Amino acid sequence: EGAIMVESDQINGRMSSVDEFCKALGGDSPIHSVLVANNGMAAVKFMRSIRTWALETFGNEKAILLVAMATPEDLRINAEHIRIADQFLEVPGGTNNNNYANVQLIVEIAERTRVSAVWPGWGHASENPELPDALMEKGIIFLGPPSAAMGALGDKIGSSLIAQAAGVPTLPWSGSHVKVPQETCHSIPEEIYKNACVSTTDEAVASCQVVGYPAMIKASWGGGGKGIRKVHNDDEVRALFKQVQGEVPGSPIFIMKVASQSRHLEVQLLCDKHGNVAALHSRDCSVQRRHQKIIEEGPITVAPPETIKELEQAARRLAKCVQYQGAATVEYLYSMETGEYYFLELNPRLQVEHPVTEWIAEINLPASQVVVGMGIPLYNIPEIRRFYGIEHGGGYHAWKEISAVATKFDLDKAQSVKPKGHCVAVRVTSEDPDDGFKPTSGRVEELNFKSKPNVWAYFSVK
Template identity: 55%
Template structure:
């Protein structure tokens, strides 16, 4: 998915700005599993290098392998996508040693922000409101290596189930046990009492071996809002509005939309400014996402984490801002200041042919007048607790239109293999307001057709997007898990017959 999106987006940028889509050459890594599955990114790339199959430690998360291939292919830069090695600080560090540009933040910044404990300490240092957690009140100055001082970092950790119980007395229940190096729904457990906390700690410790563990109060009736941030090597930083990703199943996002309509305008503005302060504090470079929990009842927000990479749902931001995110990442890596990037200047209502500096803390972008809703398409079986499935996909058909589009990681006669991520598609719908975008997305899902052996929850998504709670925007981050537990919406899928016309860009 990441490779498909990056190749299409960067080629679109070079064609739009320079009149040719061939100015960048893409070399992809591909496993035999991907080749057998007829993965779309292999077709789109100019060439590929076959790498060992199996788990991602053999291929896409293998830093030494990535760097060796980058040298052998004499590439100028490496784009890491999301997942795999995209948040491993060893990758930018090693690429720097061999003289190859990493399209993303520096190693030290990535290490500090990619670690959830360190990120929360830095957020507190930048005066960003935080959720009650095991590191309450800790602030710091980064070391010369760009890391959190060890003695401060250790104060935020919990190192045993017994210590977790002691800290929980002060933090309060319900509580989340989190692995600092976890992600994608792994290394996170909920506990409502001391006995559950002991079990949760053991599960997290086992699931993400070697990761530091911390505790954080679980905020009920909260929304998951995030701010898209950008930073360049000259200290400029800005926020490109944000997204509402509150529809989640076991902490995995299902629907995304933007701009967030649930937050008060003045509060959302402060959320952007807080994200920018954090970005500036650490000297962030590239694209990242600051995630918050927002309370509609009190109109307050708390820092959750900062993802030092591009998020899967970034096309929502592209839709409402007109900023091509992978192309912007590339231009930042090439050394352009943010105020020199044409898409950024257009978004701020300024002449894209000029290069006058912009103080992004002092200047606001014009009001956004559209809305975008998105849905992830996954190979999961809703009859078996949304268990990932694999197998052949004969065809994927999706009829795009002016207000609805999508992209997919599989082509004709392709498939999803056992080591692939379950998400193989993403659909986006745009309208003048949330309701128009919601209706457009529902219509698109109803007409999506996927034919093959895998199972998918598209029919389930169609029903979900039509619920009263989603229509009236009264959901929270636990809403979908509650529906599933109560079986309020029952999966109604037969043998998976669905399709799309991948009219992508």
């Protein structure tokens, strides 16, 4: 009985310090527990980051309760995210629509475990607008954007139209002539949307002639190489348009010019629910293989500082336009020849390569997602104040002192401090040269890696 009393005292102490933190920094929804709706590296990284932050902020690494989802496969290999979590719930195995991508199941578990919030990670259900809606209905915080912003940006045609409305350059495409009033940004009228699409072979040919060859015929709902064809002349359009239609039935189709030799550059954003947006430096992930990023580094070194500033400001305008909340990445194509840049897409979630930004900006991104989820404005977050070189900024350990003296500042006018240094992330992949370089795990004889404070690694091989 005595042990139980101590435990409940510990829980009460833990809760009151989180409540005090939230209130002192201007938040309105304390987060005491989080369901991690993911597995593997995403779940492990989130949990480690939250533990580190909780220890620094509250002197207790378990100040926030972490709940994991565990499939039979995860349990069999004694997966790391299950070992780190405070508690776990077993979920069905098999493909992810049975578990980590199953919105109904995630919401049921969140209700059953009475968590304050759900973290979706990347992949799985992280870009499904049904999840934030379903959680909101139950009064559970979603550590990501509202469904309207996610839906508007998750669509390739819609996001390009929104970019145009926000004054972000796009490549010549079938919707270049379409004007979107800024006030209709987060729900584009169907008539305007249709004007950006091509629905017949003749329309596709006409659009390609305006856009210029080589061009891409793309199905908006396509992905992973499906519903996309490169064309060099009218005859190819006539031959391939129907193929794109057939691969992704019912999907709207658009035409976009193929970019000449370009770099793939991106800007990390963090947004609060009060309309503040911070651009946390930039990354270059041009080295790709089979549309997968292999090397990610930051900050960008291939473009001049004034262009990087433009990329950051354009990304901020785009996020404000759709009233975005949480972490996001805006991706661009950048032409080394002309120095021009074009909007590619906005990822409405945290990305695999976010540790690059964490190191150069000295900001704990998973912790920032939780803090923003509590309703705390960016200008009160100690690490954000430090990032902009504003007085009374620093680490989370100083939150009590900072909250007593911190004053609001304008993120539109603030200049960030220089990146701490340069950081490179590498994806280690193995392929079989005897089988057309197909990805393969092969046989791992030995794996020996020691993490250091400045070098972090995650292996799915145990």
